[in-house]
Each structure stands twice: as C-alpha cells, then as structure tokens.
Amino acid sequence: MQKYLLDLNQEQRKAVMHKDGPLMVIAGAGSGKTRVLTHRIIYLLNEGINPFNILALTFTNKAAKEMRSRIENIVGDTVSKNLWMGTFHSVFSKILRFESEKINYPKNFTIYDTEDSKNLIKSIIKEFNLDKDIYKTGLIRNRISSLKNNFISYNKYIENNELNLQDQIAKRTEFARIYLAYQNRCHKASAMDFDDLLIKTYELLELFPDLLKKYQEKFKYILIDEYQDTNHIQYLIVKKLASKFMNICIVGDDAQSIYSFRGANIKNILNFKNDYPNYTSYKLEQNYRSSATIVEAANSIIKNNEQQIHKTVWTENQKGEKIIVVKTTSDNEEGKLVANTISDIKMRKQAHNQDFAILYRTNAQSRALEESLRKRNIPYKIYGGLSFYQRKEIKDLLAYFRLAINPNDEEALKRIINYPRRGIGLSTLQNLSLIANSNNTSIWETIINLDENSQINKGTKKKLNDFSILINEFILKSKNKDAYYASEEIAKQSGLFNELYNDKSPEGVSRFENIQELLNGIKNFVEHSEEESNKLEDFMQDVALLTDQDTENDKDFNKVTLMTVHAAKGLEFPYVFVVGLEENMFPNIMSSESQDSLEEERRLFYVAVTRAAKRLFLSFASTRFKWGQFIDSEKSRFIDEIDERYLEKHEHYPSFELKTSKKFVYNKKQPIVNKLQLNIKNRKLKKVTNISNNDFSDTAKIQNGMNVKHSSFGIGKVITISGEGANRKATVFFKGIGQKNMLLKFAKLEIIK
DNA sequence: ACCTCAAACATTTTT
DNA sequence: TGTTTGAGGT
Numbered sequence: 174m175q176k177y178l179l180d181l182n183q184e185q186r187k188a189v190m191h192k193d194g195p196l197m198v199i200a201g202a203g204s205g206k207t208r209v210l211t212h213r214i215i216y217l218l219n220e221g222i223n224p225f226n227i228l229a230l231t232f233t234n235k236a237a238k239e240m241r242s243r244i245e246n247i248v249g250d251t252v253s254k255n256l257w258m259g260t261f262h263s264v265f266s267k268i269l270r271f272e273s274e275k276i277n278y279p280k281n282f283t284i285y286d287t288e289d290s291k292n293l294i295k296s297i298i299k300e301f302n303l304d305k306d307i308y309k310t311g312l313i314r315n316r317i318s319s320l321k322n323n324f325i326s327y328n329k330y331i332e333n334n335e336l337n338l339q340d341q342i343a344k345r346t347e348f349a350r351i352y353l354a355y356q357n358r359c360h361k362a363s364a365m366d367f368d369d370l371l372i373k374t375y376e377l378l379e380l381f382p383d384l385l386k387k388y389q390e391k392f393k394y395i396l397i398d399e400y401q402d403t404n405h406i407q408y409l410i411v412k413k414l415a416s417k418f419m420n421i422c423i424v425g426d427d428a429q430s431i432y433s434f435r436g437a438n439i440k441n442i443l444n445f446k447n448d449y450p451n452y453t454s455y456k457l458e459q460n461y462r463s464s465a466t467i468v469e470a471a472n473s474i475i476k477n478n479e480q481q482i483h484k485t486v487w488t489e490n491q492k493g494e495k496i497i498v499v500k501t502t503s504d505n506e507e508g509k510l511v512a513n514t515i516s517d518i519k520m521r522k523q524a525h526n527q528d529f530a531i532l533y534r535t536n537a538q539s540r541a542l543e544e545s546l547r548k549r550n551i552p553y554k555i556y557g558g559l560s561f562y563q564r565k566e567i568k569d570l571l572a573y574f575r576l577a578i579n580p581n582d583e584e585a586l587k588r589i590i591n592y593p594r595r596g597i598g599l600s601t602l603q604n605l606s607l608i609a610n611s612n613n614t615s616i617w618e619t620i621i622n623l624d625e626n627s628q629i630n631k632g633t634k635k636k637l638n639d640f641s642i643l644i645n646e647f648i649l650k651s652k653n654k655d656a657y658y659a660s661e662e663i664a665k666q667s668g669l670f671n672e673l674y675n676d677k678s679p680e681g682v683s684r685f686e687n688i689q690e691l692l693n694g695i696k697n698f699v700e701h702s703e704e705e706s707n708k709l710e711d712f713m714q715d716v717a718l719l720t721d722q723d724t725e726n727d728k729d730f731n732k733v734t735l736m737t738v739h740a741a742k743g744l745e746f747p748y749v750f751v752v753g754l755e756e757n758m759f760p761n762i763m764s765s766e767s768q769d770s771l772e773e774e775r776r777l778f779y780v781a782v783t784r785a786a787k788r789l790f791l792s793f794a795s796t797r798f799k800w801g802q803f804i805d806s807e808k809s810r811f812i813d814e815i816d817e818r819y820l821e822k823h824e825h826y827p828s829f830e831l832k833t834s835k836k837f838v839y840n841k842k843q844p845i846v847n848k849l850q851l852n853i854k855n856r857k858l859k860k861v862t863n864i865s866n867n868d869f870s871d872t873a874k875i876q877n878g879m880n881v882k883h884s885s886f887g888i889g890k891v892i893t894i895s896g897e898g899a900n901r902k903a904t905v906f907f908k909g910i911g912q913k914n915m916l917l918k919f920a921k922l923e924i925i926k
Numbered sequence: 927a928c929c930t931c932a933a934a935c936a937t938t939t940t941t
Numbered sequence: 942t943g944t945t946t947g948a949g950g951t
Contacts, residue, residue, distance in 0.1 A: 232941085233941080234941090260941060261941080262941050263941090286941095287940080287941090367940090367941055368941095370941090431939080432939080432940080432941095434938075434939060434940085435939085435940060435941075534938070534939075535937080535938055535939075536937095536938085536939085537937065537938090540942090557939090557940085591927095594927090594928085596927070597927095598927045598928075599927080600927085601927095717941095718941065720940080720941075737938085737939065737940090738939080739938090739939050739940070740939090740940085761938055761939080762938090763938060763939090764938080764939090777939080798942080799937080799942085800935095800936075800937075800942070801942045801943090802942090
C-alpha cells in the first residue's frame with residue numbers, strides 16, 4: 174500500500190480510494206475531513222488522473238492554499254500547480270476571465286466588493302429620491318444578494334407575488350426599480366459583484382452547451398469541501414458540471430452548517446441522495462481532535478437540534494479536564510479573566526500564544542478582549558476587522574489601479590475623481606452621473622466625450638479633461654509595463670503618494686507605510702511571475718476576493734487568535750475560549766425568532782466548542798457595555814444544554830484573583846433593571862475604570878511651557894492651557910507633527926523635566 | 927467647493 | 942462608544 178494511505182482509518186481509506194461515481198462523506202467535527210480530501214486528490218493523481226481534470230472547491234482561499242501545499246509535498250509542484258483549487262468565487266472568476274465576452278462582459282471586468290455594492294445602491298437610492306430610512310443600503314444589498322443566490326433575477330422577481338408582497342409590507346415599493354438599476358449600473362461599469370461571479374458562470378454554462386461540454390470534460394473529478402454551506406446557485410453550477418461524469422465527491426457535516434444567511438442550504442447535503450441515486454456514502458465519526466470531555470459535551474449540545482443526519486461522534490482520546498464555565502460581572506472582567514488565564518496557562522503548561530483562540534459571536538465583542546490582552550502584553554491577531562485590502566488608503570490606490578484596468582468602473586471613479594483634490598466636487602459628479610444615465614453610458618465615457626455637452630462649464634471641463642489625460646496615461650502604463658513599475662508611477666503621478674507623505678500624524682504615517690507595503694507586495698508579485706502575466710491586471714484579478722486570513726504574514730505567527738465563530742470554521746486550537754455566552758448575544762437576538770435560526774445558532778455553538786483540542790473555557794458577563802450603555806444580560810441557554818457532568822462552574826475562575834470588589838457581583842434577585850439601578854451601576858463601574866487611568870492630579874500639574882510626552886506623538890511643548898478639571902485642554906506642539914489640541918483627561922501626557 | 931462641528935445614528939455572521 | 946450625516950460658515 175502507498176505510504177500516504179497508512180495513517181488513515183478504515184472509513185477514511187474507503188472514502189479516499191473510492192474511484193468513480195458520486196461520493197458523499199459525512200464527516201463529524203475533527204474527524205479528519207480535510208485529510209480525506211487531500212489524500213483523495215493524491216490518490217486520484219497516483220491513479221494516473223491528470224491534474225488538469227481535477228477541481229477542488231473549498232470554503233476559503235486559505236484552505237485551498239493549505240491543501241495545495243500538502244499535496245505538493247507528496248506529488249511535487251509540477252503536478253500540484255495544475256490542479257484547479259479554490260473557493261467557488263475564485264475558481265469561477267477565473268473561468269469568467271476567459272469566457273466573459275460571450276455574455277457581454279469584457280475580460281477586464283471589475284469585481285465589486287460589498288462596500289462598492291453598497292455605495293452603488295446608495296447612489297441609486299439618492300438619485301431616485303427615496304427615503305433612506307426606509308431604503309437602507311445594507312438591507313437592500315442583502316435582499317438583492319439573497320435573491321441572486323437563489324437565482325431569482327429581476328424578471329423572476331417581478332413575477333413572484335410572494336416576494337413582491339414582502340416588499341409591499343415593508344413599504345419598499347420601489348425595490349424592483351432599485352434591483353433593476355443596480356444590475357444595469359453594474360453592467361455598464363463592467364463590474365460583477367460577488368453573487369454575479371456565480372450567476373454569470375451559471376448563465377454561461379446554461380447558454381452555451383459547447384462551453385458546458387468543455388468544462389464538464391475538463392473537470393472530470395469534482396471535490397467539494399464544506400458542502401453543507403453551499404447555496405442554491407452553487408448547487409446548480411456543480412450539478413451541471415458533474416452531470417456528465419458524475420465523479421463528484423462532497424465532504425461535509427450538516428451539524429456545522431452555519432451560513433444560511435448567505436443562502437447556504439442545508440438541504441443540499443440532505444438531498445444529495447436524490448440527485449445522485451447511485452451514490453456511495455461514508456460516515457467519519459471518530460474524532461481525533463478533542464478530548465473525550467469536549468466531544469461528549471458537543472454531542473450533548475447538538476442533540477437538541479431536530480434537523481440532522483444521525484451520527485455519533487466518538488473518540489479514543491483521553492477524557493481531559495472539565496470544561497470551565499465562568500460568570501463575570503462585565504465584559505471588561507471577562508476580558509481580564511481570559512487574558513489572565515492565558516498568562517497562567519502559558520506559564521504552567523508551557524503553552525505558546527498560537528495555542529490559544531478567543532471566539533465570539535460578533536466582531537464588536539473584540540474590543541474589551543483586545544484591551545485586556547494589551548494590558549497583559551499578550552500578542553494577538555484579530556480577524557474579521559478590516560482586512561488589509563479594505564483599508565481606506567489601500568482602497569484609494571486600488572481604485573486608481575482599477576480605473577487603469579477598467580475605466581468604466583464607476584465606484585472606483587467616484588472614489589478618486591476628487592482625491593487628491595482637483596476641484597471636481599459633488600455637484601459636478603452628480604451632473605456627470607445624470608448625463609451618463611440619460612445617455613446610457615458610463616461616467617468615464619461621458620468625461621471623454623465632454624465636448625458634445627454644453628451643460629458643464631469651461632473651467633470644470635478643463636479639470637475633467639486633465640483628469641482623463643491622467644487616467645489615460647495610467648491605462649497605457651498598466652498595459653505596457655510590469656505591475657510594479659505601473660503601480661509606483663500611478664501612486665506618484667496621481668498625487669496620492671505625496672498626499673500621504675505630507676501627513677505626518679501617526680495615522681498618516683501608518684497609512685503611508687501601508688501603501689508601501691502594498692507596493693512591496695506588487696514587487697514581490699512581479700518577481701514571482703512570468704513576463705506575460707506580470708501586469709497590473711494580473712495582480713488585480715482577485716484582490717477583491719482576498720480576506721484577511723489570506724493576507725496573513727510571518728509577523729502573525731506566534732499570537733493569540735481572536736475571531737468570530739464563523740471565521741473559526743475548519744480551524745483548531747489547543748485552548749479555546751468562547752466568550753459572551755449570553756441570551757440575545759449567543760444565541761443572537763436576530764436569530765431567536767424562528768426554530769430554524771435558533772438551530773443554526775446551536776450549530777454555530779457546536780462549531781465553537783469543537784474547535785478546542787485540549788481545553789475549553791466558556792464565559793458570560795452579567796453586564797455588557799453596548800451603545801455607550803451598560804446592559805444587563807443573562808446566561809445563554811446553550812450553557813444549560815451541555816450535560817452537567819462535563820462542566821465545572823465558577824463565579825470567578827480560581828486561577829487568578831479578581832481585582833474588583835464584591836459589590837459588583839451580579840445580583841440574581843433583581844434580573845430586571847430599572848433605569849435608576851442602571852445609572853448607579855454606571856457610576857460605580859465608571860469609577861473603576863478611572864482608577865486604572867492616570868488620575869487627575871497629574872493632569873492638573875501640566876502648565877504652559879512644560880515639555881511633555883505623548884504615547885504616539887512623542888515629545889512636545891505645551892503652548893496654551895484652557896478649561897478646568899475634566900475639561901482641561903492643552904495645545905501642544907510636537908516636533909515634526911505640529912500643533913495638537915487635546916483633552917488632558919484622555920491624552921495621558923507625561924511631564925518631562 | 928470645502929471645512930468643521932454637533933447631532934443623530936447604529937450594531938450578526940461574510941465569499 | 943465610534944461613525945456618519947447635515948447644517949452653517951468661509
């Protein structure tokens with residue numbers, strides 16, 4: 174037997190060595206599902222299947238990358254580099270780059286990210302003069318996205334009475350018009366949003382049978398990871414592609430289906446049998462990841478769900494220690510508890526930072542945790558905030574690149590037409606937009622054909638003309654020169670480089686550094702690509718599809734991980750903290766209405782718990798700071814669903830001493846807060862926070878002419894002082910930075926003698 | 927056209 | 942609490 178097959182158990186091996194025909198692998202958490210997928214690909218390659226004929230669809234780019242490198246280690250990179258591997262979005266965008274002209278899109282189409290989509294919708298709502306409180310951009314975008322993911326086009330939408338009625342009830346009577354306009358504007362801008370990447374692929378395969386045949390024959394073997402989280406349109410595409418050879422292998426776990434808000438349909442996995450009647454299926458039930466306690470506890474959680482494929486996850490691993498459940502008084506206490514416990518374990522068990530993960534339901538919860546980790550000097554990395562490519566300065570520069578590649582890209586144009594300042598303001602832009610809409614062209618087309626328009630005055634025309642000359646130069650450079658040369662030129666000539674260089678505030682400096690980092694990244698890209706594919710266009714291909722997990726660098730190696738439970742799917746850590754286990758938080762208030770969404774929250778909790786290998790810590794806070802207010806909260810029902818045997822409950826975790834006094838201990842007898850009580854609580858807690866800050870006595874000492882030190886601006890001289898007590902302000906001159914006005918209460922200035 | 931400041935506003939999860 | 946929007950001034 175081949176060496177790589179030896180470390181598989183019997184079921185895993187059967188799945189790996191299944192050669193032809195539909196295959197369904199139901200894999201419990203931690204049962205080695207990625208390993209099966211990887212090994213199966215290696216097996217196919219060893220059987221003589223051409224790597225060109227294998228398509229592997231993963232849930233994240235990172236997963237694809239990791240799988241590819243594992244395969245590469247065994248079969249070598251000449252073979253592995255020819256495998257088609259990636260997310261649905263990235264693989265299909267690649268196909269569209271070849272074929273898009275057939276469906277009337279240029280090959281250099283732009284991919285609009287969520288921010289672009291929202292901005293476009295915002296413009297449309299404004300142009301239609303609609304009430305922005307009824308037509309909320311985020312909501313509209315979500316609705317359009319969900320329609321698209323269910324393959325309901327504008328035409329199908331207007332025929333659908335039920336959907337129309339929903340919008341009537343919500344008073345969004347103009348929704349259809351917005352939907353149509355959105356589609357048209359995307360098309361005019363030669364742009365596709367995330368959902369279009371799927372829809373257009375489907376259309377392509379539907380409209381052109383010869384193309385369908387081509388890709389069916391190309392992808393003779395299709396493997397899909399995390400199948401429980403595919404949505405309807407993805408399902409349709411796969412069904413089409415696989416219908417010829419039926420060599421489709423899906424791997425998934427219905428108990429870990431957590432993306433229904435994105436259109437994921439748990440029925441896809443349940444219906445696999447109907448679509449492929451001659452299927453084979455294997456169940457992987459042995460968990461290799463977690464302690465027996467964690468595995469059993471997870472089982473006791475998921476059994477509360479009604480919808481599921483029956484399976485029993487078991488393990489031979491040691492029992493391990495009990496799961497710690499801790500109640501804390503506030504979110505800050507919770508943060509301290511987590512940070513202290515991490516330090517403690519690091520010392521006693523010789524664990525490293527990268528062994529720890531802190532998981533939460535919503536991104537907003539990260540702040541209290543970050544603060545306490547910082548105070549304890551524990552390095553951490555945080556996912557799900559802004560990814561590198563979504564930072565303002567990066568998006569600004571990328572917008573120039575996008576225009577150089579596709580000048581019709583309206584969102585990119587709007588972003589930078591007046592940044593840096595060139596005196597082309599809002600009213601000019603509105604005018605242009607109006608003309609463009611009435612001529613059914615893009616804004617760019619309108620600008621380069623200005624002479625025919627008399628609505629715009631001469632001065633503005635000159636400015637617009639200069640702008641178009643600039644962009645035309647960028648278009649030429651991006652076509653003829655390598656990406657690094659072109660991008661550097663664009664950064665300089667656009668004025669962006671200077672603009673950021675001249676901003677010497679700490680934020681400005683870091684923005685400038687980010688731009689340099691981006692340019693370095695492009696340099697690196699050029700050095701590692703062939704001459705025919707080292708253009709800006711090649712670099713930009715799927716930048717919009719990258720997430721912060723994909724842009725991880727070496728600096729992030731030994732750090733504690735902070736992320737949402739959603740983002741943690743597929744990962745594992747020795748020590749896991751699941752925080753904020755409170756009613757309305759987890760399960761989230763938005764999901765507590767229907768049985769289905771509650772079951773999904775429970776699956777999410779199941780995912781969180783099963784990330785842990787050695788030890789699991791669950792915590793909840795009895796007050797939480799939200800919207801600038803303290804809100805009382807109660808323990809999550811999910812904690813009570815875990816079998817008591819596996820839990821060890823604490824008011825405070827004993828391994829460290831809490832600094833706060835008993836008076837803040839949550840009072841069980843008064844779960845309902847009245848306003849007065851809340852105010853008292855506020856005051857008390859505020860006091861506690863102030864103690865940890867610099868006290869006022871120090872700020873009162875600061876006088877005119879003194880030299881002071883600021884944490885980020887460095888050393889400066891006090892020029893003026895105004896105000897009293899908490900309102901005491903100072904104007905300070907910092908060398909190389911300039912004057913800053915600051916409230917002494919917050920500024921934490923240190924007096925330098 | 928652009929800047930500044932105060933008031934209103936918002937909060938699930940993401941390729 | 943942090944961010945976005947709108948009014949009003951330059």
